[in-house]
Amino acid sequence: MRRALVLSAVAACSHPTGGGLLTHVTDVAMPGRATRFDYQEVSAGQGQLVVAHMDDDAVLVLDLRDGAVRAQLTGIATPRGVAVAEELGLIFVTSMPDRLVIIDSHTLQEVARVATGAGPDGDAWDPVDQIVGVSDQRDGALSLIAGAGRGTRTPVALGVETGNVTYDAPRGWFWITVVTASPPDQLVAVDPKTAAVTARIALPGCGGAHGLRLHPDGQSAYVACEDDDRLARVDLGGDHALSTAPTGKGPDVMALDPVRGWLYVAAEHGELSVFDLQQPGVALVGRQAVGDHAHTVAVDPATHRVFLPLPAGDDGTPVLRIMRPAEN
Numbered sequence: 412m413r414r415a416l417v418l419s420a421v422a423a424c425s426h427p428t429g430g431g432l433l434t435h436v437t438d439v440a441m442p443g444r445a446t447r448f449d450y451q452e453v454s455a456g457q458g459q460l461v462v463a464h465m466d467d468d469a470v471l472v473l474d475l476r477d478g479a480v481r482a483q484l485t486g487i488a489t490p491r492g493v494a495v496a497e498e499l500g501l502i503f504v505t506s507m508p509d510r511l512v513i514i515d516s517h518t519l520q521e522v523a524r525v526a527t528g529a530g531p532d533g534d535a536w537d538p539v540d541q542i543v544g545v546s547d548q549r550d551g552a553l554s555l556i557a558g559a560g561r562g563t564r565t566p567v568a569l570g571v572e573t574g575n576v577t578y579d580a581p582r583g584w585f586w587i588t589v590v591t592a593s594p595p596d597q598l599v600a601v602d603p604k605t606a607a608v609t610a611r612i613a614l615p616g617c618g619g620a621h622g623l624r625l626h627p628d629g630q631s632a633y634v635a636c637e638d639d640d641r642l643a644r645v646d647l648g649g650d651h652a653l654s655t656a657p658t659g660k661g662p663d664v665m666a667l668d669p670v671r672g673w674l675y676v677a678a679e680h681g682e683l684s685v686f687d688l689q690q691p692g693v694a695l696v697g698r699q700a701v702g703d704h705a706h707t708v709a710v711d712p713a714t715h716r717v718f719l720p721l722p723a724g725d726d727g728t729p730v731l732r733i734m735r736p737a738e739n
Contacts, residue, residue, distance in 0.1 A: 432685055432697045433717060433734040439478030441720070441729040443467040448720040448729075450533065450664060451709045452493040454502070457516050460709060461502055462720050463490035464729070470504055470512075472519050475711055478718070478731040482519040487512050492534040492575075494543065496559065503543050503560055505531035511545055513560050527554050528566050533575035533623075535585060542603040544585040546573040553587050555603050565606045569599050574621035581629050584609055588620040588634055596620035598632060598645060612651045617643040622662060622676070626688060627669040633686075635662040635676060642676055642686065644693045656693035658684045664707040671715055671736065677708040683719075702732055
């Protein structure tokens with residue numbers, strides 16, 4: 412994320428209120444200090460949720476059923492992005508300074524650290540070419556790391572700053588959000604095999620393009636516009652038609668529930684916006700306050716449970732807030 416990496420203070424977090432979209436299931440205590448979390452990823456094959464506890468220099472692996480802690484991997488400085496290679500049993504976590512940490516998802520032990528560019532943020536996995544794509548935020552670049560993260564690194568310069576990255580399986584490309592020297596920001600496609608830029612899509616009205624998710628049908632992408640407090644949806648083909656709608660303040664991490672047809676957009680000030688994937692454009696289902704600093708969200712499509720790591724629960728210590736759609 413593009414906001415400050417350190418929280419000067421963490422307020423006590425009340426239970427979620429308003430909106431009625433989601434029902435509070437439980438808060439699960441988590442180890443570590445009351446500091447900022449960042450990206451997280453569901454590993455359905457292992458029944459795990461992998462969470463980057465960014466300002467505690469740790470990665471947490473939680474049981475997907477109940478949030479129970481399976482492992483706390485410490486000594487991983489400023490972990491941010493999380494990607495999972497289910498077929499290889501590997502987890503890829505970006506870390507400062509300028510490293511990709513590789514973790515065995517079965518033993519939950521660290522197995523390697525490799526170099527990235529400056530300020531690695533989001534990452535994604537290309538299972539076809541066995542390449543990890545890393546957003547080198549401070550370089551404004553995408554690193555393509557071959558050999559399942561242990562081979563040659565090829566940096567691709569793209570702009571002033573890069574944000575999140577995701578793999579587009581049908582096209583065989585990585586898509587990455589790019590902040591440019593002159594507006595508008597862009598959504599850029601890179602071929603992992605050739606390191607060639609295959610598409611640049613302008614995002615007018617989307618300042619601070621950062622968070623990124625692809626629509627399940629593969630025809631459009633959603634971008635979190637941090638500076639404008641908006642969500643953008645852009646067609647990936649044709650004339651790249653774009654529509655936007657307001658979110659909570661400082662939209663950051665997003666999560667898709669393709670079965671239910673909902674997109675969750677978490678925001679810095681603890682407001683979760685829900686959008687309907689089945690409607691054209693950007694269709695808001697509703698918005699709900701879910702907890703202070705709840706800027707990161709994940710969802711399990713099998714159970715529709717929503718996971719929100721919070722720096723401080725009611726007793727001032729970290730919790731995993733688990734919610735579900737109200738009518739479930």
